Amino acid sequence: MIRYSLICDAGHSFDSWFRDSAGFEKQAAEGQIACPFCDSTKIARDVMAPNIAKPRDDAAQDLRMKLRELHDTVVAHTEDVGDRFPEEARAMEDGETERRAIRGRATFEEAKALLEEGIEILPIPGLPSDSN
Known part of the structure; x- marks a missing residue:
């Protein structure tokens, strides 16, 4: 699979996989x-920067480890x-019900409604994958 940055004859930029x-x-x-913006079918490849994998540095690896530890603590x-x-x-x-530490899933709209009702919540982002 290859991802291309594309551009239509009207100048709209978008990406697609082939x-x-x-x-x-x-x-x-x-x-x-x-084109997802104007439906033009006059499409060409746009200028793209190469995707070059960078070697991992120790600071990034250490940060990933600390994020995993924090995530594991929250889950536990x-x-x-x-x-x-x-x-x-x-x-x-x-x-x-009794107050307790909970976690779960809510849509953006549900989370927004909870905050507007004065209920304090904190989003917990997912962990970055090892390939990032």
Whole structure:
């Protein structure tokens, strides 16, 4: 697979993935690639910077280790309530259930609503993969 930066005849830039260079050429020649902004099918490759893997440095590796330790500590000391997170947070705030450390999932809209209701929450980002 190869990712190309593309540009349409109206100057809109976007990215797309192709099986290989020949796949891009064939699809572009047949008008099968459309600009997501204006639907133009006059598409060309845009200027791209090469993607060069950088060697890992010790500071980045140390930071990854500390993030993993922090993540593991949060997981070890909280209850996973999954998709019930918004309901559980509200129940604790309303005194319907005992206050405890919970974690789970909420959509952006659900998290925003909780904050607007004055319920303090803290997003926990996922861990970076080892390939990043």
